[in-house]
Amino acid sequence: MPLALLLSRIRLSPAAMRTTRSAASARLVRADLNPVVREVKRESSISFDISKPESPSVKRKRVKQELEENGEHPKKQAGIVPDIEDFRYDKTKASTSSIKVEKKVRVSSVIKVGAPENWEAVLGGIKNMRLSGQAPVDTKGCEKAGSLLPPKERRFAVLISTMMSSQTKDEVTHAAVERLSENGLLDPDAIVRTDEATLANLIKPVGFYQRKAQFIKEASKICLERFGGDIPDSLNDLLALRGVGPKMAHLVMSIAWKNTQGICVDTHVHRISNRLGWVFREGTKQKTTTPEQTRISLEKWLPKDEWEPINPLLVFFYELFLIFSTAVLFFFVYLG
Incomplete structure (x- = not known):
């Protein structure tokens, strides 16, 4: 010793x-x-x-x-137990060195990613495919909600349809909108006066219908109290509604207000964009992992006049992708 x-x-x-x-x-x-x-x-x-x-x-x-x-x-x-301060010091020391190394890697591995090669030809091929047929999004998408209603009522119908659309097929969402319409519930005042259980039963079986019924009631109350029965007309106000994320907010702004401020990226657009090799995480050549990363990547190179039509176009392509094989789609897009 x-x-x-x-x-x-x-x-x-x-x-x-x-x-x-x-x-x-x-x-x-x-x-x-x-x-x-x-x-x-x-x-x-x-x-x-x-x-x-x-x-x-x-x-x-x-x-x-x-x-x-x-x-x-x-x-x-x-026989010696490290003190808690020793552990704290070691963690701080390790995290500091890790940050330095990570920063060095990021700086040295930053890759500038521009527009993908042949993206215009691929997009043109998908557009030609859409001319030859229809997918559920063309007849039962959110933009079809309340299409025969006056502008103010239609905007509310678009908001409600969009809030129900996540994790739900277009056909199921469209049917739920129809049931609400038949019961006079495509109106914020009527929804506020309806109990949550009744609302949930009407929109069932949309995904997470009970939670969405709660969010729809809350949004309807806000529309009445703050917007005179209309819907919010800005991204920030839409995003402030519970149950409304970036994808929904951009879609509502585009359809209801004809004001496209960003690309609406849902799961379909996210997956197809990665399959086509159109999107990468910032500063890398790695695929995006979230719809929001995909949106940011697409907006860096896709012309703004394509921002609005890209969502229904790629959703259409995704729905065909589930029916046909990759080889068939490749033939139509690249050779057709």
């Missing part, structure tokens, strides 16, 4: 303390004269005062220093 560690565990009388100090000084002198005992000098050179109780923090630092000098890692000693 190192001398300093041994002394720290022994309570000495004042006389013994003076004797110990004298002995240590004598060893230092001998060590200067005799190289063989220089190791003793190194052990005794650790400064500590045994005339008063040693604080825990000083003791930890001293023990750690002694163990390191002996070539031993303090954390690996069986």
Whole structure:
């Protein structure tokens, strides 16, 4: 056991303390004269005062220093438990170095990604395919909700249809909108006066219908209290509604207000865009992992006049993708 560690565990009388100090000084002198005992000098050179109780923090630092000098890692000693401050220091130190390395990697690996090659030809091929047939999105998408209603009522129908559309097929959403219409519930005032259970039963089986019924009632109340029965006319106000995310907000702005401020990216657009190799995570050549990443990537190169039609176009393509094989779609898009 190192001398300093041994002394720290022994309570000495004042006389013994003076004797110990004298002995240590004598060893230092001998060590200067005799190289063989220089190791003793190194052990005794650790400064500590045994005339008063040693604080825990000083003791930890001293023990750690002694163990390191002996070539031993303090954390690996069986009888010594690392202090919580040691753990905190190690984590901070590790996280700092990790951040530095990560920043270096990011800076050195940034890749500028422009428009994909042949994207215009591919997009043109998909447009030609759409001319030859229809998919559910063409007849039962959110833009068809309340198509025969006056502008204000239609905007509300579009909002409600969009809020029900997540995790739900177009046909199911369209049928739910029809049931609400038949019961006079495509109106914010009527929805507010309807109990949540009745509303949930009417929109069932849309995905998460109970939660969506709650969100629809809340949105209807806000439309009445803040917008005179109309719907919000800005992205921020739409996003403030519970149950409305970026995809829905952009879709409502585009369909209801004819004000396209961004691309509406749902699961279909997200998946097809990655399949076509059109989108990458920022600064990399890796696929996007969320619809929001896909939206940001698409908006960097896709002309703005394509932002509105790209959603129904790629949704149409995705629905055909579920029916036909990849090879057939490749033939129609690239060779047809």
